[in-house]
Amino acid sequence: MGSMHLRADIRQSQTLSPRLQHAVRMLQMSSLDFAAMVRSKMEDNPFLEDPDDADDGSRAQGVQQTASSDAGQEYGTHAMAGLDMGMDHDLPGMPHPPDPADALPGPAVEAADDRDLWLADMHLGARQSGDTQGSAMDMAACETTLAMHLHGQLNVMAMTPRDLCMARAIVDSLDDDGYLRTDLQELAGLLALTPAPDAQEMLIALRLVQSLDPAGVAARSVGECLLLQCPQMGDASMRQLVQTLLQHHMDALAARDVPRLAKALQVPAARVTQALDAIRRLNPRPGWSFGSSRVDYIVPDVIVRRQQSGWNVHLNPAVVPRVRLNRVYEQLFQRYRCTGQTPLADHLQEARWTVRNVEQRFSTILDVAQAIVRKQQLFLEYGAMAMKPLVLREIAEEVGVHESTVSRVTNNKYMATPTGVFELKHFFSRPMLSASGSACSATAIRQLIGEMIAAESAHQPLSDAQITRQLAAQGLVVARRTVTKYRQLLRIEAVDKRRHHS
Structure with missing residues (x-):
């Protein structure tokens, strides 16, 4: 047991x-x-x-001490003048000379020392509380949000209260990017309007908000956002080509498949490349132009x-x-602390x-x-x-x-x-061994990969396997997946997306 x-x-x-x-x-x-x-x-x-x-x-x-010292000197001058003139120092209104007994150390002297200590620290607080100067933050401009910017434009437009209510509801439903992520029918059910707005009315209110500045606001997709900005293009033929790409070829456009797009549209590859460059100049997030500028x-x-x-x-x-x-x-x-x-x-x-x-x-x-x-x-x-x-x-x-x-x-x-x-x-x-046995840092290899890609041909970019072989030729044994990881850390796209088609 x-x-x-x-x-x-x-x-x-x-x-x-x-x-x-x-x-x-x-x-x-x-x-x-x-x-x-x-x-x-x-x-x-x-x-x-x-x-x-x-x-x-x-x-x-x-x-303060200087002022007190000046006052003491002034008192000494008056006292000497009184002695020379034979005046009685006990007359009313005449300052009395200090009593020698007052100079003896005692509680009064210690209290005076404490008073000086307190005044030395409290004088600053009085000065700060009396400071009425404004700071730089008082003159900082108020930030204008996207909703404030759009509501300001709606306020000067001639429309019925019903249309204004629907437009304001759409503006208040936009996200920080300027997109409308809420379904129009769901948004219509939240409005206290009689009768309830139908789909056509909500669509008209949406088109009204989409016509406001900035261009592309209140879009429901990236393609719609870019399409709303196409009217700003000056070249009519380029504008038409960009609109065709955005409306019918979004998959090939996202993959940057220039030969496929050129064959489908029956246009030269160089023309498609120019259209892609024009699309890159558009703003996919119009709401970022407003809001916090910090x-x-x-x-x-x-x-x-x-x-x-x-x-x-x-x-x-x-x-x-x-x-x-x-x-x-x-x-x-x-000085005054107690035990404990x-x-x-x-x-x-x-x-x-x-x-x-x-x-x-x-x-x-x-x-x-x-x-x-x-x-x-x-x-x-x-x-x-x-x-x-x-x-x-x-x-x-x-x-x-x-x-x-x-x-x-x-x-x-x-x-x-x-x-x-x-x-x-x-x-x-971390150290990486080379073919000769010497150690090389990963940072140096990553920098070398960036320089190789920067010096590559725009029409024949280097693949990760080719970069691996070039590093091996220089005595640096690096795996292909390591090259891919370093390229991604440098925020460099893959070889297919770096290739330019003439």
Whole structure:
């Protein structure tokens, strides 16, 4: 029969504290997310401040102290004049000289010091609250959406309220591309009109919306969208050819089968090629011309410049959050703190940890970036063809950190070089052995494939098998499927779609 007993075991295991886990997550953040997190902590923690704001407050305090000093000098001048004239200093309205007993240290002096500390920090808040200047965002133009643009045109058109209601319903049903994805009969059932609109009325309202600017809006398919833009073509014969292609030969048009189209239309292949070029100039997404115009720019974390002594790597000051410990609040808290833990004590500890984490984060990023530049100097000088094979382990050994730390540092971090802005992960490339036994990076092979395709004949482009044989002739053994994958990463189409027919 089994028995119950206790046993003590000694084991060693690694565990991450919650604070360390949070630090790891912060290291993996992008600079934009990290700056937003620091700003949030500055708003919630009274012990964190912006150095620029604090400097403004210090300058204001200096002005106040200067004014006080001038007032003291003015008092000394009046006092000396009174002594020379033999006047009694106890007369009404005459300032009294300071009592020597007031100079003794005591609670009043300590309170005055505290008052100066508070004034030094509060003066900035008063200045900011009284600032009435508008920001640049107040002068930013309001974005015009596609629906706003179309409704504005409907407002100036002469039509009955019933027709206007149906047209507005169609406009409100368009997607971001400018297409009408909802069936007209389904849309008619949603309108509170008596009698309910029939299919013919809804079709007339649709044609009305399709006549608005931009051309191609409210189309129900890509072919219809392109057909609506054909009247803008000046050449009548070309316009007719394009309309025929869009109406009757969409499958061959999508496959870019020029010989098939030329045979079916009984026109030269060069004429079909011109029609294809005219179709490419049309806009398949007319709704993209309106709406949000915000562009997400990449702000590099590290900037690399070439100098006479070599490559100089430094952090981008624009991505480093400006935060420091508020010494005024820290001194006041240390002076009047009570025994035991208080919420303010937790805030102070959190503030100190945040400042240290900011310093450690960007110090690690700079160390990793410097190690990458030392390994990839040939890439900076000669381009992607000179990229050397590099793995995370090499950088981790040189910096003295774990590979996982290097992986987190290179995630969503960017480096600005004289040849462009690259993600730090771009500089890592697995080695591929050549016929001679030397290692070559996958990035260099991908660049070589792009140069081969760029130099190919437009009428006889290179297939993936031909590119594989040319690489093998140069001593680079690469499988055909690998060539296909690299070509797709370069966003280059297949050989059939790259071939031009004269």
